[in-house]
């Protein structure tokens with residue numbers, strides 16, 4: 001490592017301020033909600049559009065995506081689904097980098113989002129100009145970035161990975177003797193480094209939702225619920241990961257909820273995932289892992305403030321008006337496509353889906 005180059009300092013205050021400013025979607029209920037849902041169904045048909053939603057979005061959006069032939073999934077599967085679907089417009093309910101990934105994989109299609117202001121603290125922590133300089137300072141390292149990054153950062157990377165397949169990719173590179181520059185999630189990177197033993201230089205970003213899960217609270221909750229299994233997303237701190245029965249991506253955790261025999265699950269990830277967990281395991285119970293605070297002291301309260309900006313009303317508005325279109329510079333998109341495709345080809349070669357259960361790791 002070039003010791004003259006310092007790791008960048010994350011501007012936590014700015015990220016926290018943006019998170020606190022995120023406006024949740026306007027709630028709708030009763031007849032107004034029914035009317036909006038009918039209108040969206042009609043608009044999806046009229047505009048030749050398909051709705052893809054992330055597991056962390058409001059359950060009304062997830063239900064609507066499933067009911068209209070769309071999909072509810074993680075970021076990569078959302079993009080791949082949009083790519084294989086014949087619709088000319090992809091409506092992405094999630095955060096901006098997900099819309100950008102959809103656009104990178106589907107440059108010929110129109111990609112819309114309910115709001116373009118839905119950020120991600122990982123994406124915000126990794127400005128492309130600073131990141132690019134950091135990569136330049138470490139030319140001996142293969143650059144692997146998480147999907148939660150801007151199109152420009154993806155374009156600068158050698159590989160883009162999701163949490164489902166990150167361990168496999170790093171293991172592969174490690175076996176080839178390559179040293180890795182990993183960005184932006186320090187917790188996921190640290191976890192993969194521990195599992196694979198790879199030489200990884202970690203960018204210091206983190207997810208404000210998963211960072212808030214607390215190890216002591218989890219230990220106490222676990223003690224009072226010996227019948228529970230603990231499911232942890234690897235964006236959580238290592239002390240929390242160390243207590244997990246299963247560590248995995250969103251899709252992997254949902255599959256674990258269905259597969260494991262436990263009647264109760266303590267879940268360390270965004271509680272938006274409970275909708276799908278209850279769907280696949282209707283007789284089981286799910287509770288949130290303890291966080292750092294509640295109410296005014298809690299930045300996320302186990303729910304991403306930017307995911308919460310997606311709602312029925314702004315989704316209908318975007319479909320109606322075409323506002324909220326994701327645009328990616330074509331040259332940036334072409335470069336980013338190379339590193340995204342590298343992962344897809346790798347997954348294909350391994351004969352695994354990037355969202356499958358092959359990477360579930362049980363440290364317990």
Ligand code: SF4
Nearest residue numbers: 095120121207209304
């Ligand atoms: S939950 Fe965390 S990683 Fe996911 S979009 Fe929100 S801030 Fe980003």
